[in-house]
Amino acid sequence: xxxxxxxxxxxxxxxxxxxxxxxxxxxxxxxxxxxxxxxxxxxxxxxxxxxxxxxxxxxxxxxxxxxxxxxxxxxxxxxxxxxxxxxxxxxxxxxxxxxxxxxxxxxxxxxxxxxxxxxxxxxxxxxxxxxxxxxxxxxxxxxxxxxxxxxxxxxxxxxxxxxxxxxxxxxxxxxxxxxxxxxxxxxxxxxxxxxxxxxxxxxxxxxxxxxxxxxxxxxxxxxxxxxxxxxxxxxxxxxxxxxxxxxxxxxxxxxxxxxxxxxxxxxxxxxxxxxxxxxxxxxxxxxxxxxxxxxxxxxxxxxxxxxxxxxxxxxxxxxxxxxxxxxxxxxxxxxxxxxxxxxxxxxxxxxxxxxxxxxxxxxxxxxxxxxxxxxxxxxxxxxxxxxxxxxxxxxxxxxxxxxxxxxxxx
Amino acid sequence: xxxxxxxxxxxxxxxxxxxxxxxxxxxxxxxxxxxxxxxxxxxxxxxxxxxxxxxxxxxxxxxxxxxxxxxxxxxxxx
Numbered sequence: 428x429x430x431x432x433x434x435x436x437x438x439x440x441x442x443x444x445x446x447x448x449x450x451x452x453x454x455x456x457x458x459x460x461x462x463x464x465x466x467x468x469x470x471x472x473x474x475x476x477x478x479x480x481x482x483x484x485x486x487x488x489x490x491x492x493x494x495x496x497x498x499x500x501x502x503x504x505x506x507x508x509x510x511x512x513x514x515x516x517x518x519x520x521x522x523x524x525x526x527x528x529x530x531x532x533x534x535x536x537x538x539x540x541x542x543x544x545x546x547x548x549x550x551x552x553x554x555x556x557x558x559x560x561x562x563x564x565x566x567x568x569x570x571x572x573x574x575x576x577x578x579x580x581x582x583x584x585x586x587x588x589x590x591x592x593x594x595x596x597x598x599x600x601x602x603x604x605x606x607x608x609x610x611x612x613x614x615x616x617x618x619x620x621x622x623x624x625x626x627x628x629x630x631x632x633x634x635x636x637x638x639x640x641x642x643x644x645x646x647x648x649x650x651x652x653x654x655x656x657x658x659x660x661x662x663x664x665x666x667x668x669x670x671x672x673x674x675x676x677x678x679x680x681x682x683x684x685x686x687x688x689x690x691x692x693x694x695x696x697x698x699x700x701x702x703x704x705x706x707x708x709x710x711x712x713x714x715x716x717x718x719x720x721x722x723x724x725x726x727x728x729x730x731x732x733x734x735x736x737x738x739x740x741x742x743x744x745x746x747x748x749x750x751x752x753x754x755x756x757x758x759x760x761x762x763x764x765x766x767x768x769x770x771x772x773x774x775x776x777x778x779x780x781x782x783x784x785x786x787x788x789x790x791x792x793x794x795x796x797x798x799x800x801x802x803x804x805x806x807x808x809x810x811x812x813x814x815x816x817x818x819x820x821x822x823x824x825x826x827x828x829x830x831x832x833x834x835x836x837x
Numbered sequence: 838x839x840x841x842x843x844x845x846x847x848x849x850x851x852x853x854x855x856x857x858x859x860x861x862x863x864x865x866x867x868x869x870x871x872x873x874x875x876x877x878x879x880x881x882x883x884x885x886x887x888x889x890x891x892x893x894x895x896x897x898x899x900x901x902x903x904x905x906x907x908x909x910x911x912x913x914x915x
Contacts, residue, residue, distance in 0.1 A: 490854070492852075492853075492854040496875075554882070554885070554891070555882070557879060557882070558875040558878035558879055558882075559875055559879065562875070
């Protein structure tokens with residue numbers, strides 16, 4: 428059976444523009460959440476987000492002329508992909524390029540570009556629409572750009588499953604390599620929806636935190652009784668997955684193995700998770716089964732944990748149901764520090780999951796002052812802890828009742 | 838260098854990211870200056886904006902060099 432390992436990591440997120448800088452910030456309990464400043468938010472109920480300052484966008488990776496022709500989500504994705512590919516150190520020849528693919532998705536894609544061109548169409552007319560409008564906004568153009576830049580001619584696609592996108596991209600890429608359709612996949616997710624239409628849309632759906640505008644860094648507080656919704660973040664996470672023998676042959680650095688992948692649908696509601704947590708439970712169960720591990724083998728759950736009222740409780744109960752016999756289980760939410768990166772969330776959290784195994788440090792859940800449900804699971808409030816773990820589950824659940832779970836192991 | 842040529846050159850420099858010194862009067866946008874077909878559409882839009890005119894598609898297709906643009910805009914701009 429073909430096994431799949433992770434040989435490269437890359438990210439840009441509200442805590443930093445590299446894996447090392449953002450990981451170091453995360454385990455030191457820093458928050459990447461601040462007041463929104465890139466547009467006027469006086470009339471918005473939510474005024475906070477996990478934004479990336481433009482000065483953190485490296486023009487040497489994507490020059491400013493290129494940035495003009497692509498939406499911000501593509502720029503962020505290209506930056507993360509560049510780091511992951513350099514980190515992995517793979518080189519391609521004519522043959523291996525056909526066996527190396529890309530699957531980097533996004534939840535929403537070029538939302539701000541669509542908004543701006545829509546205004547141009549209404550106010551200035553048809554002739555002012557940029558020829559780059561469509562290729563700048565389409566979600567799969569990120570995978571397209573990565574393939575062009577790095578000559579990756581294998582499978583090329585982009586999942587779009589809202590907040591589960593990044594996890595599905597990694598899981599689907601794992602399956603592609605396992606099924607011998609490629610030897611290497613550059614995979615993950617990117618998102619840049621901190622724009623007027625993005626914030627107003629999620630606010631209208633009553634999904635965003637609106638009670639901590641004066642204390643932005645306190646807004647994202649998974650499992651805490653004062654949570655009031657998620658805080659949006661932006662960024663990208665990219666992994667390089669490789670078939671194990673392929674990676675060994677070239678003496679690649681191996682962060683860990685993708686051991687299992689599970690998916691499910693709630694068939695319940697467009698935005699709410701099913702109340703019994705059955706969807707998330709089945710995704711985790713499927714991933715655990717494929718990994719051939721038992722619940723006792725899992726040391727840490729990198730939770731979806733968005734800081735919404737119902738979602739957090741439901742996920743916690745699903746984890747307890749599946750892994751409750753495990754007396755030594757840790758779980759935390761990276762979103763407490765970086766916010767919810769929507770389609771990039773699962774990918775950035777996968778990067779952090781692999782760093783957790785590598786460094787033997789489990790990152791904290793910030794702002795967890797008063798958990799609203801009692802649990803035997805250690806939710807790692809406030810500060811990271813040193814703890815070696817061999818296997819991790821990482822969860823992502825999305826609007827539409829879509830659920831995805833990955834098992835990573837050493 | 839005429840005022841029109843200078844303004845056209847400035848737009849080409851901005852949009853195609855090429856050094857001004859490399860742009861000759863007969864440089865072709867696509868073959869010599871690295872533009873792709875979408876870049877040329879955007880260039881024509883920028884000329885329209887700068888010179889306050891509308892360049893019909895059949896005329897735009899014939900603007901392939903800096904000189905073509907200057908010649909067209911010299912007779913058609915406001």
